[in-house]
Amino acid sequence: MPEKLQAILQHIGDLRRRLIWIIAVLFLTAIIGLFISQQLIAYLRSVPPGSTFEWNAFSPWDVIKVYMNVTILFACVITLPFTLFQLWKFVKPGLRKKEQxxxxxxxxxxxxxxxxxxxxxxxxxxxxxxxxxxxMTVSMHLIPTYGVSQYFGFMFSLVIPVSLAFELPVLVMFLTKLRILNPKKLHKFRRYAYFILVIVATMISPPELISHLMVAIPLLILYEISVGVSSIVYRKQLTADQQLETDADEQHIA
Known part of the structure; x- marks a missing residue:
């Protein structure tokens, strides 16, 4: 068997083992989540504080659906560090020690x-x-009657996208570290980025103005934070590059 093909098969085998470990840990965490889902649902129901309303089940599957959604979300969040570590272990052999x-x-x-x-x-x-x-419901002389599935669907449609959006500074920091992005590029494409983020906010949030704003505003703020983070990393890179040039000149003179 050619060495190149053998190396590829080894990488595939390593990836397969790590995916199995991730799925196994996710499965075990989901089992734990099933036992505490009721407590988690009771806690999630407490927001907003002081609200008084009854939950309704409009389908026999509503409760099962909510239990499974909460369980899966819990398992994904708890398993995230292990998943990232396994992915890092997979790419580690292809990185230099400093990059690792x-x-x-x-x-x-x-x-x-x-x-x-x-x-x-x-x-x-x-x-x-x-x-x-x-x-808005009360102002239209309607009685707020919430289905448990619709309540959690509305919650997750806001919480999950906004939570993922908070990874934007880390992503920009990483891409700046790889010299793919820099503050100049981020400043140059700010207006386009704003436009794209607003479009994304309207796509991932419920079809109402307040929800669009609640998602869009944090996204725009996170973009500006990302620009600041990129500037810090970029300045450190320039300082390191200048130091390398200085050291090289000194060695050349010596």
């Missing part, structure tokens, strides 16, 4: 930003959107 250390440091940042995004979306964005829609 640099990429490994991104895993805690990814997890941290996801947690911050979940907290912001759940504690800020969702309550504001929910209160607004409830006021």
């Amino acid at each position: 250390q640099a990429t490994l440091r991104y895993i805690p940042f990814v997890c941290l930003m996801l947690i911050v995004g979940l907290a912001f979306a759940y504690l800020v964005v969702f309550p504001m959107a929910f209160k607004f829609t409830t006021r």
Whole structure:
């Protein structure tokens, strides 16, 4: 067997083993999630605070659907660090030692930003959107009657996209580190980025103005944070490049 083909098969085998481990951990975490889903659902129901309404099941499958969605979301969040670590282990042989250390440091940042995004979306964005829609319902002389499936569908449609959007600074930092992006490019394409982010916000949020704004505004703020993060990384790169040039000149003179 040619060495090149053998190397490819080894990589495929390694990827297969790591995917099996990820699926196994995800499955075990989902089993744990099934036992605590009721407590999680009860906690999620407490937002917005002080709201008084009854949940309704409009289909025999509503409760099962909610349980499974909460369980899967819980399993994905808890398994994320392990998944990222396994992916890092897979690409590690193709990286230099310095690159291995640099990429490994991104895993805690990814997890941290996801947690911050979940907290912001759940504690800020969702309550504001929910209160607004409830006021609109009452203003039209309607009685708020919420199905449990529709309630959680509305929650997840806001929380999940906003949480994922909080990974934008980490992604920009990583691409800047690879010298694919820099602050000049981000400044140059700001207006196009704003337009794209607004379009994305309208696509991933419920079809109402307040929801669009609740998703679009954090996205735009995160873009500006990403520009700042990229500037910091870029300045460090320029300083390192200048230092290398200085060292090279000194060696040449010596």
